């Protein structure tokens with residue numbers, strides 16, 4: 001049989017009805033309406049009301065102190081006519097659930113020594129007496145019994161997590177249940193940047209604003225879940241374009257507040273690594289990860305996904321994808337340049353022109369063993385084309401594209417494999433949009449096979465920027481029992497990879 005009452009979060013408009021019960025239950029001890037109003041609207045407060053039909057029959061409130069993992073039951077009042085029905089227990093149960101969701105480990109309350117019925121209820125919910133305050137309730141001089149319940153911090157096994165990604169030009173919303181992918185919807189503003197030959201931050205930020213809601217709704221529909229089933233929200237808060245990141249961060253916080261669910265601020269780069277979990281069920285560590293996209297070129301040593309990610313190298317100028325985009329422009333090819341160059345290179349000779357390999361000379365390798373530089377290569381291609389043009393010769397686009405691609409791939413793979421060998425890590429994981437490059441996959445596979453290194457390349461839809469990878473990290477954090485991020489974190493365009501979660 002369903003319960004005759006409905007419980008929901010208290011609103012300001014409940015104040016009058018609450019005050020009536022307050023007076024009925026507590027008489028001269030009753031709080032003032034102003035005091036109650038502050039309780040209902042306080043930041044860390046969680047007040048519930050129970051209605052039977054149109055009439056308010058009970059309310060209860062919790063004060064949360066998540067930073068010290070504690071909460072206090074502030075009040076609980078049930079109209080005399082509704083007592084003995086299990087409503088008090090139901091309300092207490094809701095408060096304890098909220099305390100658990102807010103990572104509170106201890107919940108305290110005070111109860112009158114002359115109220116054995118209430119004490120019995122609290123005991124049955126796991127509360128124990130820890131103190132007594134003599135003559136606490138005045139004017140009748142009744143003692144207060146202080147009770148505490150210690151909540152199990154046992155984390156959720158298979159949380160339903162929604163992930164939001166907006167660090168560059170893809171608006172991504174992903175939904176996972178534990179390690180299982182349910183939806184991965186991406187809306188890209190790439191077309192809007194095409195005429196500029198690269199991502200324009202303001203255009204990207206505006207596009208995120210427009211795409212966010214439709215992308216969210218599509219993801220929910222694909223995953224066949226509703227918003228109120230979501231256990232936690234995760235969002236990439238950096239690194240990336242500040243204005244673009246802010247859109248996702250704002251959306252995630254609003255959702256978390258509206259749904260009253262925890263929010264986890266997650267590192268975008270770590271998302272690229274963690275996405276492997278969605279295909280394999282877990283991430284094997286240690287692993288070297290090579291992340292190459294229009295925004296980043298990073299080599300990571302991942303000893304532990306949540307606690308030990310180290311940046312061992314990165315580009316000192318252009319990102320690999322950016323180099324593809326810029327060289328495509330020099331060759332008169334469209335944006336994004338990667339796929340265009342890949343196509344043109346298919347018919348070209350990769351050894352036709354020996355383009356420079358950045359930071360590969362012995363003297364550079366001393367200081368920049370795992371770092372990358374593509375701007376010299378880009379300039380070399382531009383000069384090559386310029387010389388041919390001034391001589392009035394045709395530019396062999398296929399050969400230039402193939403030779404350029406070979407130089408990029410050679411450097412990327414050589415440095416990634418060096419990292420594996422030097423650190424004795426027999427695993428290499430690839431991520432980022434440039435992984436779509438056919439030659440990169442081929443050379444990486446070949447050289448990994450030679451060295452006995454296991455190569456992992458997630459599906460392309462999980463390699464490019466997406467919300468599923470952010471949801472995947474969020475789920476890992478929830479399952480590891482990590483505290484949510486709170487609401488004060490911001491977008492951080494230069495977030496270091498060592499910060500897996502921002503608090």
Ligand code: KG4
Nearest residue numbers: 168293294295321336338433434436437464
């Ligand atoms: O990860 P991604 O989709 O977005 C961000 O950069 O955030 O990566 C896009 C980049 C672009 O620079 C694009 O030119 C490059 O990935 N890319 C490729 C290929 N497909 C896309 N680069 C080389 N070869 C490709 N086939």
Ligand code: ZN
Nearest residue numbers: 272293432465
């Ligand atoms: Zn990325």
